[in-house]
Amino acid sequence: MKRYWKVIILPIFIIITFGVLYVHHAIAKNGLPEFELVTVEGDKKIGEQLMIYGDYHTNNDSMWHSFRLTADGIVYQRDLNFFEQYNNFFESNVIQKLIEEDSGFMRGKTEESNLFVDTDKQLAYVGPDFIHNQMEVDVQNKESGDRTSFRLDIPERSKYHQIYVEEVQMIEDTLYAVTINYFGENKDVMIYEISIDEEKIIDHYPLMELPFLDSVNVLSNDTDIGQKEQIVVSVDHIEVTSDGHHLAESEYFTYHFETKESKPITFPDDFTDKPEDPFGAEDYLSQGHIVTGKDNLYFINFTPDGLTYYVYDLVQHKFEEEESITLGTSVLEGLYGIYPEGDSLYLYSQVNENGIQFRKVFMVDLVNAENLYEGEIRMVDGDETNVYGLEIFRIQER
Amino acid sequence: MNYIKLLNFELSRFIKIYFVLIIITIISQLISTYSVAKNYMNQFNLAVYRDGISIEKYVEQFGQVSLMDLQHSGWFNLPIVIAAVTLLLYCFFIWYRDWLGKNTFIYRLLMLPTARINIYLSKATAIFLMVLGLVALQVILLLIEGKIFKWMVPANLRHDYSIMEYLANTVGDLYLGVLIPMNFIQFLIHYGIGFMFVFVLFTSILFERCFKWKGIIFGVVYALVSMSIFFIPFILEIIFAKRYLYPMELFVVEIVLGLIVTAMSIWIAHYLLNRKITV
Numbered sequence: 001m002k003r004y005w006k007v008i009i010l011p012i013f014i015i016i017t018f019g020v021l022y023v024h025h026a027i028a029k030n031g032l033p034e035f036e037l038v039t040v041e042g043d044k045k046i047g048e049q050l051m052i053y054g055d056y057h058t059n060n061d062s063m064w065h066s067f068r069l070t071a072d073g074i075v076y077q078r079d080l081n082f083f084e085q086y087n088n089f090f091e092s093n094v095i096q097k098l099i100e101e102d103s104g105f106m107r108g109k110t111e112e113s114n115l116f117v118d119t120d121k122q123l124a125y126v127g128p129d130f131i132h133n134q135m136e137v138d139v140q141n142k143e144s145g146d147r148t149s150f151r152l153d154i155p156e157r158s159k160y161h162q163i164y165v166e167e168v169q170m171i172e173d174t175l176y177a178v179t180i181n182y183f184g185e186n187k188d189v190m191i192y193e194i195s196i197d198e199e200k201i202i203d204h205y206p207l208m209e210l211p212f213l214d215s216v217n218v219l220s221n222d223t224d225i226g227q228k229e230q231i232v233v234s235v236d237h238i239e240v241t242s243d244g245h246h247l248a249e250s251e252y253f254t255y256h257f258e259t260k261e262s263k264p265i266t267f268p269d270d271f272t273d274k275p276e277d278p279f280g281a282e283d284y285l286s287q288g289h290i291v292t293g294k295d296n297l298y299f300i301n302f303t304p305d306g307l308t309y310y311v312y313d314l315v316q317h318k319f320e321e322e323e324s325i326t327l328g329t330s331v332l333e334g335l336y337g338i339y340p341e342g343d344s345l346y347l348y349s350q351v352n353e354n355g356i357q358f359r360k361v362f363m364v365d366l367v368n369a370e371n372l373y374e375g376e377i378r379m380v381d382g383d384e385t386n387v388y389g390l391e392i393f394r395i396q397e398r
Numbered sequence: 399m400n401y402i403k404l405l406n407f408e409l410s411r412f413i414k415i416y417f418v419l420i421i422i423t424i425i426s427q428l429i430s431t432y433s434v435a436k437n438y439m440n441q442f443n444l445a446v447y448r449d450g451i452s453i454e455k456y457v458e459q460f461g462q463v464s465l466m467d468l469q470h471s472g473w474f475n476l477p478i479v480i481a482a483v484t485l486l487l488y489c490f491f492i493w494y495r496d497w498l499g500k501n502t503f504i505y506r507l508l509m510l511p512t513a514r515i516n517i518y519l520s521k522a523t524a525i526f527l528m529v530l531g532l533v534a535l536q537v538i539l540l541l542i543e544g545k546i547f548k549w550m551v552p553a554n555l556r557h558d559y560s561i562m563e564y565l566a567n568t569v570g571d572l573y574l575g576v577l578i579p580m581n582f583i584q585f586l587i588h589y590g591i592g593f594m595f596v597f598v599l600f601t602s603i604l605f606e607r608c609f610k611w612k613g614i615i616f617g618v619v620y621a622l623v624s625m626s627i628f629f630i631p632f633i634l635e636i637i638f639a640k641r642y643l644y645p646m647e648l649f650v651v652e653i654v655l656g657l658i659v660t661a662m663s664i665w666i667a668h669y670l671l672n673r674k675i676t677v
Contacts, residue, residue: 003406004402004406006406006409006410006413007402007405007406007409010409010527010528010531011527013531013534014527014530014531014534017534017537017538018530018534018537018582018585021537021561021562021578022581022582022585025562025580025581026581026582058557063563063566063567064567065566078566078580088645099644103644107642107644108640108641108642129639130639131637131638131639
């Protein structure tokens with residue numbers, strides 16, 4: 001037996017070392033702090049519906065750990081077991097729900113919420129098929145479960161070297177795909193009308209042609225894939241001079257799919273969504289923010305103790321009266337981030353009072369100009385001293 | 399028992415080099431830890447006692463010292479690289495040494511009254527144990543290195559990490575996160591994949607030993623086919639520009655494919671050792 005000492009000692013050394021390491025880790029979990037969301041004011045049910053994504057880090061930045069905080073408690077990405085870690089920790093709630101409801105329909109699809117539209121009766125998808133240079137369409141009847149799937153040749157495909165689907169909408173049995181098609185030094189913003197019954201593109205036309213450098217965006221709320229009759233488009237026209245690229249002009253307009261009508265949106269006089277110095281560190285709150293609601297567009301300016309905003313009615317195409325919400329000077333001083341979700345706006349503020357930092361979450365209702373909820377992220381069984389940081393990068397409904 | 403005897407024999411043949419690797423790793427990493435802690439304290443003493451900077455200001459400016467500082471030290475990383483390269487080369491040498499020299503040792507091995515596949519399995523197990531032994535040593539060394547910091551640096555100037563905290567913060571940018579995964583299932587996966595590669599390599603070497611020049615082509619083709627089988631879900635994903643499998647499904651498929659490749663390698667090696675091997 002003595003001559004086999006290598007065969008005996010080596011495995012024992014390995015098993016004990018790794019056994020102790022993993023068992024100890026499983027028991028201790030190395031004590032990352034527990035946090036909870038406590039309702040300070042407002043409806044407790046709002047807090048119970050929130051999902052907060054962020055990073056916990058020590059004050060010397062030596063440790064960063066991503067977490068998800070809900071009323072059920074905090075979950076650190078690090079502490080998930082292997083199988084849970086395999087799923088995307090930060091995956092959009094909308095996509096996650098669609099996969100949970102019907103994984104068969106979602107299989108093989110590009111997981112971007114703007115490629116889906118969910119009406120009361122149907123769930124539709126229009127996405128790129130890069131292999132065949134076609135458009136892939138899949139529509140499911142939510143009651144019967146019947147699916148209509150087909151691929152479409154894109155008219156004048158050879159003209160374009162790259163096509164991206166930006167937005168998908170459906171009105172009755174017609175799908176509308178808004179795409180950005182790149183060619184040469186320019187790009188077309190195109191609308192393709194797709195008949196689900198006939199399984200073909202029944203019309204296509206350019207919404208606008210832009211130089212390559214100009215930036216175009218379809219403003220949308222990525223957690224809402226509901227049906228809309230019109231879209232809001234923003235365009236930044238870029239000017240190239242000898243000393244670089246400059247923003248020459250911005251334009252916003254609505255486009256109605258059925259009437260094919262575009263209507264420009266003129267900003268209120270005291271509103272701009274562009275910082276004076278694009279590279280300045282303090283410009284986050286000095287500039288205005290545009291939030292896309294269901295039927296409204298909100299032009300939000302921050303004041304020293306809250307926010308004021310203009311409501312643009314997308315149905316009536318007119319501005320309503322200016323609204324304001326007061327949150328308090330200390331909240332605004334410590335405002336860290338704003339997270340729009342439809343007609344609601346979530347805010348996260350690191351309020352410093354007497355050297356103690358409070359981490360507060362607010363939910364404001366932009367339709368009724370009300371502060372509906374104030375919550376506080378507190379460390380469970382810990383001292384609230386300023387020795388760690390919580391970086392919040394998304395707050396949304398569960 | 400024959401398998402154990404062969405395994406013991408394979409370990410014995412490498413044990414001297416193995417001990418050298420262990421000693422190099424221990425000495426080099428302890429020197430590294432000592433010098434990182436010593437340099438930090440020297441800088442601290444100069445800044446605080448000569449330049450009059452307050453302790454708080456120093457910590458704010460230069461941070462606390464911790465195990466993290468070791469990852470940029472050459473003395474810390476070099477033995478890991480040396481050990482990895484040595485064991486990688488030994489994956490080839492463990493076979494070719496049997497054919498080298500005046501008396502071809504493989505002749506005696508093949509004539510042993512035991513199943514020939516035991517030779518293959520014992521060599522693979524020897525590699526497996528030697529790799530895991532060195533990684534386990536690294537775990538122990540990290541514990542000792544943490545203690546050295548505690549002895550040499552006052553508490554307010556250092557940040558104490560547990561091994562897992564240390565690994566959690568190095569994952570992604572350092573190979574230690576691959577060698578010592580954060581949980582046991584990942585450990586099984588990392589080393590399962592690693593040893594699937596070892597089995598494929600051993601079978602490719604046997605192809606070369608069986609068919610000489612033609613065998614090199616067979617071996618390369620076999621390795622490529624094996625890797626294609628293992629990576630086929632990813633290859634299909636690239637070809638069709640689509641992700642058909644959800645993460646959990648992909649994980650299960652990869653486990654099955656990994657087992658198929660490993661079983662195939664062992665079965666082919668069994669066939670080659672029994673029917674085609676030449677001395």
